[in-house]
Amino acid sequence: MPAPVLMVVGTASSVGKSTLVAALCRLAARRGLRVAPFKAQNMSNNAAVTADGGEIARSTAVQAAAAGIAPTVAMNPILIKPEGQRRSQIVVEGKPWQTLAAADFWQRKALLWPVITRNLDALRAEYDLVIAEGAGSPVELNLKAGDLVNMRVAVYAQARTLLVGDIDRGGIFAQLLGTLMLLEPAERRLIEGLIVNRFRGDPALFVDGVRILEERGGVPVLGVVPWIEDLDLPAEDAVALDQARPAPAHGLVIAVIRLPAIANFDDFDPLAREPGVTVRYIDYPSQLAGAAAVILPGTKHTLAARRWLRERGFDAALRQFTGAIAGICGGYQLLGERISDPLAVEGAGGEDDGLGLLPVETVFAPDKQTTQTVAKAQAAWAGAAELHGYEIHMGRSRRLGEAQPLLRIVRRGATPAADDDGCQSVDGRVWGCYLHGLFANDEFRRGWLRQLGWQPAFDPLPQTDPLDRLADQVAAALGSPVLDRLFTISP
Numbered sequence: 406m407p408a409p410v411l412m413v414v415g416t417a418s419s420v421g422k423s424t425l426v427a428a429l430c431r432l433a434a435r436r437g438l439r440v441a442p443f444k445a446q447n448m449s450n451n452a453a454v455t456a457d458g459g460e461i462a463r464s465t466a467v468q469a470a471a472a473g474i475a476p477t478v479a480m481n482p483i484l485i486k487p488e489g490q491r492r493s494q495i496v497v498e499g500k501p502w503q504t505l506a507a508a509d510f511w512q513r514k515a516l517l518w519p520v521i522t523r524n525l526d527a528l529r530a531e532y533d534l535v536i537a538e539g540a541g542s543p544v545e546l547n548l549k550a551g552d553l554v555n556m557r558v559a560v561y562a563q564a565r566t567l568l569v570g571d572i573d574r575g576g577i578f579a580q581l582l583g584t585l586m587l588l589e590p591a592e593r594r595l596i597e598g599l600i601v602n603r604f605r606g607d608p609a610l611f612v613d614g615v616r617i618l619e620e621r622g623g624v625p626v627l628g629v630v631p632w633i634e635d636l637d638l639p640a641e642d643a644v645a646l647d648q649a650r651p652a653p654a655h656g657l658v659i660a661v662i663r664l665p666a667i668a669n670f671d672d673f674d675p676l677a678r679e680p681g682v683t684v685r686y687i688d689y690p691s692q693l694a695g696a697a698a699v700i701l702p703g704t705k706h707t708l709a710a711r712r713w714l715r716e717r718g719f720d721a722a723l724r725q726f727t728g729a730i731a732g733i734c735g736g737y738q739l740l741g742e743r744i745s746d747p748l749a750v751e752g753a754g755g756e757d758d759g760l761g762l763l764p765v766e767t768v769f770a771p772d773k774q775t776t777q778t779v780a781k782a783q784a785a786w787a788g789a790a791e792l793h794g795y796e797i798h799m800g801r802s803r804r805l806g807e808a809q810p811l812l813r814i815v816r817r818g819a820t821p822a823a824d825d826d827g828c829q830s831v832d833g834r835v836w837g838c839y840l841h842g843l844f845a846n847d848e849f850r851r852g853w854l855r856q857l858g859w860q861p862a863f864d865p866l867p868q869t870d871p872l873d874r875l876a877d878q879v880a881a882a883l884g885s886p887v888l889d890r891l892f893t894i895s896p
Contacts, residue, residue: 407529409894410443410564412595414539414555416580420571421602423464424638425630426538428879430472431872433534433892441528442468443537445521446483446554448493450668450705451639454795458775458818459499460484463639463671468536471872479524483517483553485510488666488706488752498524501773504750514551521553522561529562533894537564544587556592565597565891573603573632578617585622597891598627600883605632608882628883636871637678639671656681657859660696662719663688664710664735668703669797672733675844679854680861690722697857698729701736703841707744707767707800710735711757723760729857730762730835737827737837738800741765750799762835763828764805773799780812780826780840784833786852791815794842802839804828811838 411429415422426442433440444465453466459478469476478499486494488504495502495510497520505513528535543555559566570580581599588596599618604611608629615626661673663686670686677684685692693699704710714720723730732740738759745756746769759765780792792812804810804825811827827838833856844850851859880888 407526408532408534410525410529410535410537410559410562411891412537412539412559412562412564412566414543414559414566414568416542416568416570416584417574418541420569420574420580421630422538422569423468424636424875425567425569425600425602425879426536427464427468427471427638427872428876429536429891430468431876432880432888433536434471434473435876436892438892438894439474439531439533440472441474441532441535442472442480443525443528443535444481444540444554445525445537445558446485446517446540447481448485448487448540450486450666450703451671452484452486452496452669452797454775454777454797455499456777456818457499458777460496460773460775460797461499463669467639467872468538471876479527482520482524486668486705489709492752494705499775511551514553517553518557521558525558525562534892535562537562542584543592544584546587556588556595559595560591564595566595567598567600567627567891568596569600569602571603572601572611573605577601577614578621581618582621585624596624598625598887600627601629603632604629627887628879630879630882633875633878636875637674638871638875639674656683657854657857658683658685658696659857660685660687660693660699662686662699662701662714662736664702664704665713666705666709668705668735669733669841670702672702672841672844673700675850676854679850679859681859682854688717690718693722693726696728698731699723699726701730701732701739701837703734703736703797704739705735706751707735707738707769708746708755708757709752711739711744711759714739714760720760723762728834729853731853732763732837733843734796734798734839734841735800737763737765737839738767738802740835740837741767741802741828742805743767744800745769763830763837764808765802765828765837766805767800767802769800771799773797774839776817778814778818778840779816780814782849783810783813783825784829784836784852786833786856788848788852790846790848792840792843792846792849794840794845796839797841798839802828811836812840 447462451463461481465481484496539555741759746754750769810825814824829836
């Protein structure tokens with residue numbers, strides 16, 4: 406008998422589906438269930454790498470961590486990585502499939518439905534419960550014929566389905582009741598209940614709201630989940646940067662340039678969590694004022710990012726900047742002297758001069774490097790501890806002359822390695838490499854911050870697991886009877 410599927414769909418993008426699935430995975434795992442997350446199709450440049458070198462969305466990897474299991478490509482069989490407004494790389498079962506314009510992908514979507522069902526069936530055969538996540542809204546009527554991720558999955562699995570709305574953005578009645586009204590009868594019958602997410606204040610003040618939703622919607626409100634501050638979980642995509650409320654600058658300021666098609670910007674969350682450190686995302690050179698360091702992050706389209714930097718005036722600003730400069734992945738490529746994409750691996754291809762801050766040249770190749778990687782830093786301030794992270798890149802960079810590497814690769818996946826990666830300037834002020842997750846390594850992160858003059862007023866306390874805190878809040882909001890029903894695995 407295949408495992409049951411519990412599905413979470415939302416009234417729109419960014420209403421909290423991903424975090425709610427993570428919470429439910431943690432709560433199910435606490436009850437001793439073997440549970441796995443699933444999202445048929447994700448659109449995100451925040452990616453993670455599985456143990457076998459597959460690429461999936463970062464949010465799905467977080468959900469797997471909440472379930473206490475290692476992520477696999479079956480949990481996110483289709484990943485769309487935007488390179489611009491109308492072109493994306495399509496990753497299928499962890500590997501690049503095709504790079505397509507939006508219209509071309511629409512025409513090929515039917516080919517991918519068997520991929521989705523095959524992977525969902527495999528998870529249902531292996532686990533006690535699968536918790537699936539939708540994308541955007543399930544009732545985008547102009548797109549519904551090509552649905553691969555919302556109610557088509559729910560109907561296929563006959564999933565008990567939760568509909569989530571975000572009260573913080575306003576219009577919660579229109580969100581939830583409008584979505585229910587537009588569902589087909591066979592889809593609406595699968596709706597187990599509604600969840601009101603991100604409620605600020607006393608939920609007792611929303612008692613009438615619950616009554617109205619239940620009377621007009623004909624399904625129960627299973628819980629009112631509060632707004633949860635400072636979860637520090639990786640964001641699914643760059644929409645989170647637009648919605649974030651800027652924190653007041655205090656202590657050491659690190660600027661991160663918000664490149665076009667920015668990727669894996671959760672790399673910098675560990676910096677922002679340190680006491681006395683502010684991470685500021687910037688769009689213009691004038692915003693460098695007061696920063697001790699600037700980071701160029703990953704990007705899905707390096708040459709487009711290079712043109713953007715020139716047009717915004719960052720070339721001169723970065724050459725005049727006297728603080729530290731770091732680049733991760735695409736940001737590392739940008740710091741070099743030359744970037745070439747002769748096969749048009751990203752966008753239209755071509756070549757361009759880099760910023761010229763590191764003696765490095767990059768050429769894009771058709772095969773993508775995706776590995777979990779262990780390395781050791783070659784900078785004295787970084788300490789001697791092994792560094793754990795992951796690589797996702799199609800560019801191949803080589804140092805010129807006697808340039809010094811930043812890292813010595815110890816292992817890629819399960820395979821021992823003895824390669825150099827990255828580059829650092831003679832004075833160590835400018836450096837870059839391909840290793841995502843670098844700042845999650847405490848000794849490296851704090852060594853670099855101390856180089857910048859960081860002197861925390863107190864010793865950082867051990868971090869509590871944000872997934873446990875999230876799960877506790879959701880459990881309190883839904884209550885044991887609801888969770889008992891949702892986690893029932895008997896037919």
